[in-house]
Amino acid sequence: MVSKARKPLALDLFSGSGAVTLGLKQAGFNVVGAVDLNPGACETYRANHPDVMLIEEDIRKVSPDAFSSVIPGNLDLLVVCAPCQPFSSQNRRRSPSDARNDLVSTAIPFIERFSPSIVFLENVPGLESSDVFGGFKNWLEDDGYRVSKPMRIDAAELGVPQRRTRMILVAAKGVSLDRAIDIAKSGKKTVKDTIGDLPTPPIGRPPEGHDPLHFARKHSALNILRLQHIPEDGGGRESLPLHLQLACHRRSKKSSFSDTYGRMRWSDVSPTLTTGCTDITRGRFAHPKEHRAITLREAARLQSFPDHYMFKGNAAQVSTQIGNAVPPAMMKAIGVSLKAALFIQGD
Ligand SMILES: C[S@@+](CC[C@H](N)C(=O)[O-])C[C@H]1O[C@@H](n2cnc3c(N)ncnc32)[C@H](O)[C@@H]1O
Numbered sequence: 001m002v003s004k005a006r007k008p009l010a011l012d013l014f015s016g017s018g019a020v021t022l023g024l025k026q027a028g029f030n031v032v033g034a035v036d037l038n039p040g041a042c043e044t045y046r047a048n049h050p051d052v053m054l055i056e057e058d059i060r061k062v063s064p065d066a067f068s069s070v071i072p073g074n075l076d077l078l079v080v081c082a083p084c085q086p087f088s089s090q091n092r093r094r095s096p097s098d099a100r101n102d103l104v105s106t107a108i109p110f111i112e113r114f115s116p117s118i119v120f121l122e123n124v125p126g127l128e129s130s131d132v133f134g135g136f137k138n139w140l141e142d143d144g145y146r147v148s149k150p151m152r153i154d155a156a157e158l159g160v161p162q163r164r165t166r167m168i169l170v171a172a173k174g175v176s177l178d179r180a181i182d183i184a185k186s187g188k189k190t191v192k193d194t195i196g197d198l199p200t201p202p203i204g205r206p207p208e209g210h211d212p213l214h215f216a217r218k219h220s221a222l223n224i225l226r227l228q229h230i231p232e233d234g235g236g237r238e239s240l241p242l243h244l245q246l247a248c249h250r251r252s253k254k255s256s257f258s259d260t261y262g263r264m265r266w267s268d269v270s271p272t273l274t275t276g277c278t279d280i281t282r283g284r285f286a287h288p289k290e291h292r293a294i295t296l297r298e299a300a301r302l303q304s305f306p307d308h309y310m311f312k313g314n315a316a317q318v319s320t321q322i323g324n325a326v327p328p329a330m331m332k333a334i335g336v337s338l339k340a341a342l343f344i345q346g347d
């Protein structure tokens with residue numbers, strides 16, 4: 001249990017661009033350490049969280065002892081957001097032998113070293129039926145943790161203007177698991193609430209002094225023609241006249257990518273943003289009204305990043321960082337319940 005006098009300590013594994021760290025800080029945690037190997041994401045992390053000890057390295061090569069100076073005693077919260085691609089239903093090339101499958105269990109030495117009161121795991125639905133997940137859950141139980149059932153949670157219920165269903169798992173030792181998983185829902189925020197006030201962006205590289213993330217991709221004349229056929233507030237590739245459809249789409253009507261070329265709806269949440277979230281050929285990523293894909297600024301807002309958050313790297317790297325992130329507002333809502341649990345004794 002934590003005394004009310006100090007902020008609970010957290011360690012963020014697979015920290016990416018720092019979205020989890022941001023949400024946890026907003027919930028009142030003191031995030032003291034983080035690990036990620038992606039140089040671009042780490043640059044973004046350092047720009048926004050210079051106070052946190054970030055180790056830019058393959059986690060398989062990181063000794064937990066490296067964090068001894070910032071975690072003097074026990075840790076309160078360990079967050080494990082291992083890459084989700086091996087389990088994602090959007091990954092058609094997934095294979096059981098994918099080397100990333102075992103990254104979840106790289107958290108074990110950190111648990112042994114720092115005995116966190118809570119271990120929090122976030123991933124895509126799909127992980128819960130994997131051997132990796134079962135093995136990790138059994139290990140936690142053998143180590144004396146009470147482990148929640150895997151819970152499916154939609155970010156849209158936690159104040160994020162986006163449909164993003166995730167699987168979360170909470171393990172608690174010495175503090176209340178029931179309180180930890182009692183996550184307060186909040187009202188729905190729409191695409192209009194979130195990006196409706198943004199001006200029409202320039203096309204291509206933004207001029208000096210302009211928001212560096214708010215610029216539209218240059219679309220081909222053919223794709224602009226296609227977008228002109230997509231009705232405001234919806235539609236999709238099926239809205240296109242035959243001569244504008246892609247040959248592969250004409251052949252297979254029943255693709256899981258039928259959302260491509262579709263527009264977001266003003267009055268709804270956005271679809272799940274992926275690493276290709278500013279590309280109209282990769283999902284429902286067109287603006288509700290204008291003939292263009294959403295901008296990086298719009299994507300960042302739909303992921304609940306505040307405008308002052310600094311993203312480093314080129315456009316492709318930034319869209320990967322945004323698409324990979326756990327929405328900070330989602331993590332804040334979860335963090336509030338995890339923090340409350342740390343003050344309540346449990347079995
Ligand atoms: C789902 S993303 C995490 C997102 C992050 N929690 C956030 O909120 O932005 C997974 C992250 O794992 C990192 N990663 C993948 N393999 C890794 C490894 N072997 N060691 C350390 N980090 C790794 C990737 O660079 C990526 O940033």
